[in-house]
Amino acid sequence: MNLILFTFIVLLGFTSYYFGRRKAYTIQSTNKRLTALPQFYGYYLAIWCAIPAFIIFSLWAIFEPTIVKLLILSDYSNQGYLDDELNLIYEKTKALSRGQFTGEITPFIEASAEKYLSLRSIAQSSKAVIVLSIIIASVAYAYKKISSNSRTREPVEKFLKAVLFTASLAAILTTVGIVFSLIFQTIDFFKVIPLFDFVFGTHWYPAKAFVRDSSEALDPTMYSDTFGAVPIFAGTFFIAFIAMCVAIPIGLMSGIYLAEYASVKVRQYAKPLIEILAGIPTVVYGFFAALTVGPFLKEIGNSMGLDVSAESALAAGGVMGIMIIPFISSLSDDVITSVPQSLRDGSYAMGATKSETIKKVIFPAALPGIVGSILLGVSRAIGETMIVVMASGLAANLTLNPLESTSTITAQIVVILIGDQAFGDPKTQAAFALGMSLFLVTLCLNIVALRVVKKYREKYE
Amino acid sequence: MIKINSKNVDVYYGKKQALFNINLDIEENQVTALIGPSGCGKSTYLRCLNRMNDVIDICRVKGQIIINDFDINDKSCDVVRLREKIGMVFQKPNPFPKTIYENISYGPTIHGMAQSKNEMDEIVETSLKKAALWEEVKDRLHEPGTGLSGGQQQRLCIARAISVKPEVILMDEPCSALDPIATAQIEELIDELKKDHTIIIVTHSMAQAARVSQNTGFFHLGELIEHGSTDKIFKNPENKKTQDYITGRFG
Numbered sequence: 287m288n289l290i291l292f293t294f295i296v297l298l299g300f301t302s303y304y305f306g307r308r309k310a311y312t313i314q315s316t317n318k319r320l321t322a323l324p325q326f327y328g329y330y331l332a333i334w335c336a337i338p339a340f341i342i343f344s345l346w347a348i349f350e351p352t353i354v355k356l357l358i359l360s361d362y363s364n365q366g367y368l369d370d371e372l373n374l375i376y377e378k379t380k381a382l383s384r385g386q387f388t389g390e391i392t393p394f395i396e397a398s399a400e401k402y403l404s405l406r407s408i409a410q411s412s413k414a415v416i417v418l419s420i421i422i423a424s425v426a427y428a429y430k431k432i433s434s435n436s437r438t439r440e441p442v443e444k445f446l447k448a449v450l451f452t453a454s455l456a457a458i459l460t461t462v463g464i465v466f467s468l469i470f471q472t473i474d475f476f477k478v479i480p481l482f483d484f485v486f487g488t489h490w491y492p493a494k495a496f497v498r499d500s501s502e503a504l505d506p507t508m509y510s511d512t513f514g515a516v517p518i519f520a521g522t523f524f525i526a527f528i529a530m531c532v533a534i535p536i537g538l539m540s541g542i543y544l545a546e547y548a549s550v551k552v553r554q555y556a557k558p559l560i561e562i563l564a565g566i567p568t569v570v571y572g573f574f575a576a577l578t579v580g581p582f583l584k585e586i587g588n589s590m591g592l593d594v595s596a597e598s599a600l601a602a603g604g605v606m607g608i609m610i611i612p613f614i615s616s617l618s619d620d621v622i623t624s625v626p627q628s629l630r631d632g633s634y635a636m637g638a639t640k641s642e643t644i645k646k647v648i649f650p651a652a653l654p655g656i657v658g659s660i661l662l663g664v665s666r667a668i669g670e671t672m673i674v675v676m677a678s679g680l681a682a683n684l685t686l687n688p689l690e691s692t693s694t695i696t697a698q699i700v701v702i703l704i705g706d707q708a709f710g711d712p713k714t715q716a717a718f719a720l721g722m723s724l725f726l727v728t729l730c731l732n733i734v735a736l737r738v739v740k741k742y743r744e745k746y747e
Numbered sequence: 748m749i750k751i752n753s754k755n756v757d758v759y760y761g762k763k764q765a766l767f768n769i770n771l772d773i774e775e776n777q778v779t780a781l782i783g784p785s786g787c788g789k790s791t792y793l794r795c796l797n798r799m800n801d802v803i804d805i806c807r808v809k810g811q812i813i814i815n816d817f818d819i820n821d822k823s824c825d826v827v828r829l830r831e832k833i834g835m836v837f838q839k840p841n842p843f844p845k846t847i848y849e850n851i852s853y854g855p856t857i858h859g860m861a862q863s864k865n866e867m868d869e870i871v872e873t874s875l876k877k878a879a880l881w882e883e884v885k886d887r888l889h890e891p892g893t894g895l896s897g898g899q900q901q902r903l904c905i906a907r908a909i910s911v912k913p914e915v916i917l918m919d920e921p922c923s924a925l926d927p928i929a930t931a932q933i934e935e936l937i938d939e940l941k942k943d944h945t946i947i948i949v950t951h952s953m954a955q956a957a958r959v960s961q962n963t964g965f966f967h968l969g970e971l972i973e974h975g976s977t978d979k980i981f982k983n984p985e986n987k988k989t990q991d992y993i994t995g996r997f998g
Contacts, residue, residue, distance in 0.1 A: 549804070628841035632904070634802055635837075636854040636911065637830035646853065651844045 291414050295421065299335045302425045306331030306432065313434045322439035330438040333445050334428040335421050342417050350413075354405050358398055468725060471718035478712045479513050484719060487514015490682035490693075492702055492713050513716050515723070517684035521692035525603045525674060526667035528688060532607025533663055537614025538656065544615065545622035546644055557616065564612040568672040575605035575677030587689060595679075600688040602678035606670050610663045617662070621655030622648060654738050661735035665728045671696035695724045750775035750915065750945045751796060756810035758791050758800065765791050767970045769810070773915075773962075778937060778946045780956035780977065783966035784992070789949045792966070793917050796947065797833040798826050814915070831858050834908030834944075838920040840900035842892035842907070847884050850892045850903055851875065854911040870910055878906035879936055898929025905936065909944070916940065918948040922955065934959050953993060957981050965989045 303325075310324035320327075358379060359372050367375070375395065381387040382399040383406075432438060476484070489511045540560065544553050580601040587594030625648050633643040649656075671694075679691030680701050693701075702717040751773035758766035766788045773779050781789040791800070798819060800806040811818045819829055831854075842850050851871040852861075861867040871888070875881040880902040884895070892903050901921060908916055918937070922930040937946055937959050950956050956963055957977060964974035965988075973986045984990045991997055 626841070628837060628839055629843060631799065631802065631835075631837060632841040632843065632907075633853075635797060635799060635830055635835035636857065636907065637827045638853075638857050639827060642857050646857075647843050 287410050287414075291417065295335070295339045295417065298418075298421060298425070299332045302331035302335045302429070303328035305425075305429060309429065309432060318434040321435055321437060322442075326438045326442050327432055329442045329445075330432065331425055331428055333442065334424050337445075338420050338424045339417055342413075342420060346409075346413050350409050354402065354409065357405055358402055361398065361401070465725070468718050468722045471715050472722045475712060475715035475719045479716075479719075484513055484515050486516060487511065488516045488684055489514045490517045490698070492698070492716055513712070513719075515695075515720070517682040518693055518695050518698050518720070519723075520684055520686075521599070521678075521682060522668055522694040522696075524686065524688075524692060525599050525606065525678065525694055526664060528599060528603025529606035529610055529667040529670075530660070530664060532604050533610035533614055533667075534660060536607075537611045537663070538618055540611070540615040541618035541622060541656075542644060542649075544619045546640065546648070557619065560612050560615050562612075563609065564616075566609070568609065568670060569676075571605050571609050572672040572676035575601050575673050579605055580677055583689075592689060594689045595691050597677060597679035597691040598689050599678055599685075599692045602674050603688070605677060606667055606673050609670070609673070610666055613666060614659050614663050617659030618652070618656045621652045621659065624655075625651045654741050658735045658739040661731050661738065665731040665735070668694075668731070669696060669724065669728055670694075671700060675700055695720050699724075748775040749773070750814065751947075752811075752813040753792075753795075754811040754813070756792070756795060756808065756812060758788070758795065758809075759807045760803070761805045765969050766795075769971050771964055771971055771974055773945060773947060775945050776941055776943075777961040778941050778948060778959050779962040779964065780960035781947065781949045781964050781966060782951075782953060782956050782992070783972075784997070785951075787966040788969040789964075789966045790919050793919055793947060793949050796915070796917055797830050797835055798824075799835065801826065827858075831911050832913055833915045833917060834911065834913035835917040836901070836904050836908050836919065836921045839924050840897060840904050842895070842900050842903050844891065844893055846889045847875075847892045847895070847903060848888040850907050851910050854907060858911055860911065874906040874910040877909055877940070878902045879932065879939075880906055896929075898925050898932060901925060901929065901933060902936065905933070905940075909940070913944060915945045915947065918946065920949050920951060923951065930955070953981075953995075965992060967992070 305328075307324045307328035310320055310327035314320055314324065355376055358376060362372060362375060375398070378387060378389070378395050379398040379402050382391065382395055383402045387395075491512050544557055544560075548556060576597070580596050580598060583598060583601050584594045584596050629647055629651060630643055633647045638646070674694045674697040678693065678697070680693050680697060681691060682693040682698065683690055685692060699717045699720050702713060702720075749772045751771075753769055753771045756766055756769040757764060769792060771792075781793065783789050794800045795808055795812060796814075796819075798808075800808055808820060810820070812820055814829075814833070817824070843853065845853075848871055851874050852867050855861050855867060855870050861870055872881060872885075875884065880899060883899060884903075892900065895903060901924070905916075905921075922933050925933065934955065937948065940946060948956075948959065960977045962975065963977045963980040965972045965980065965984075965986075967988055973980065973984060973989045980989060981993060984993060
């Protein structure tokens with residue numbers, strides 16, 4: 287029903303576009319000068335069709351369920367039901383009307399369900415009638431109003447601006463929403479677990495929180511030594527460090543090669559090939575790390591008499607580094623290429639060799655951009671989850687030995703939130719606290735990266 | 748005294764020939780101006796003299812260019828040494844995004860010309876003095892060179908070029924991005940520099956060529972139409988095309 291109505295409105299929009307344009311042509315044919323191009327008249331009418339439709343649809347979506355509910359429940363008023371019971375009755379009614387109700391059907395509810403269905407169908411048809419009549423009225427009004435000297439271009443441009451603004455607003459509001467959903471749970475978490483224990487505690491063992499019987503009262507003391515985040519923060523930075531040790535040199539050198547040494551032909555093929563690495567899903571990197579690199583490292587380590595666990599920070603970090611190579615390589619290639627040719631010429635003309643020119647002129651000039659690309663790589667490394675979950679294990683050891691397994695913030699969030707969990711439980715809330723700290727860390731990194739990139743931009747303008 | 752002797756120089760960009768059989772002698776310690784309409788090959792010729800065309804992948808140079816009895820197009824030629832001897836100043840001022848001091852010390856450092864900090868300070872000071880920039884920047888040597896005005900930047904680039912004591916300085920339209928006052932300063936400087944250096948300048952301004960040069964070469968469509976003393980080219984050209992160009996009938 288809604289779909290048909292919607293299609294109809296869209297068709298109506300196209301029709302009004304056509305009529306608006308035709309009217310403009312008619313005006314034009316009488317040798318009057320238009321204030322805008324004919325299609326603006328068309329868009330203008332289409333907007334007069336779209337805006338009322340949108341407003342009515344949204345109002346309907348907001349008020350229809352409330353009103354229907356009120357009407358249904360009015361039958362049950364004065365019978366001494368509690369609010370919760372009324373809600374339950376309403377839900378039962380709805381389920382029955384959809385044929386999904388499995389419980390005992392009372393005649394009361396059956397009657398309500400019938401009433402519900404009839405109300406819905408009245409609402410639907412009245413919606414269709416109201417929407418269509420208002421649209422036709424508004425389009426007709428606008429159609430009559432447009433003449434040779436009416437302004438159509440400005441409203442159309444304003445409308446487009448409003449649409450674009452709404453799109454960016456939606457993105458911003460989503461971010462704000464995510465932050466808020468984190469904040470409240472985080473605050474609840476820190477009501478039970480002191481901030482100090484979280485930030486400076488050295489034991490991370492959330493499984494201990496499973497043991498609690500939910501009927502018992504919450505006893506904060508039993509959580510001491512459970513949610514100390516130091517091991518996983520250390521693990522996060524340690525694995526990110528290993529990843530960057532792999533990604534920075536290889537990425538940077540390949541970026542320099544692509545930008546300065548590779549011939550046009552080689553660059554044409556090599557750059558997309560490197561960027562393919564960025565398109566591989568991280569889960570694939572994950573089993574590459576867990577099933578190929580991990581056992582390989584273990585074998586090599588064993589042959590040298592080292593005790594290497596199959597799940598090691600080195601395997602996860604190394605593979606993560608490979609994942610980040612294309613980011614650094616591609617971004618630094620772009621940055622180096624954008625260093626003006628005149629600087630290279632100036633250096634060559636002084637008798638500098640290619641490597642001297644790169645080392646002394648191009649690299650320093652591109653450095654801010656390169657730092658920006660590295661920081662973006664670091665925030666990828668810190669936020670990476672799948673590789674760690676699969677290749678580095680889940681036990682949060684506090685260690686600096688790359689051959690042992692460690693865990694990271696993101697991996698722990700996964701551990702905490704898979705399977706059943708109760709909201710309002712400190713264990714679940716710990717995930718939010720971790721998410722919040724992760725958010726803060728990457729936010730800081732991104733701000734720094736953007737600052738650096740901005741500074742670079744000013745340099746050549 | 749002939750400083751540079753070009754014999755049968757042809758230049759190709761891919762399949763397209765840009766210079767046809769150029770034979771030109773450049774006099775030592777004089778200013779030679781290369782004039783001609785846009786796209787006539789004068790800058791291409793200039794870039795042959797310090798092998799800057801090597802930087803362009805598709806560019807090929809044929810023929811001999813003899814400097815100090817040595818063919819610079821020969822395989823045994825060391826480009827690094829060549830460019831140390833033949834400096835270049837570009838159309839747009841292109842100081843490195845470093846300090847003024849580092850801009851000047853760049854060349855001497857890569858050629859290992861200074862043994863100590865004092866020596867380097869001295870090279871920087873004399874180069875800036877020769878480029879008539881010392882008085883303006885002596886108190887801000889450690890500020891970025893990109894912060895100077897356009898004319899100052901171009902003089903900084905000249906100072907950078909002369910810091911390695913080149914025998915020849917190539918200038919590719921050095922004043923085209925500058926205002927008349929800065930242009931006058933650079934022209935004065937060119938006159939000063941010819942005592943120690945041989946200068947070849949590409950210019951679009953006939954007035955500038957007449958003011959600063961002793962010899963002039965006129966290029967048209969990749970060919971050297973006429974060359975000789977500036978006086979003769981401007982007052983009494985042999986070729987009709989030269990005459991037309993100088994009097995402003997085309998170009």
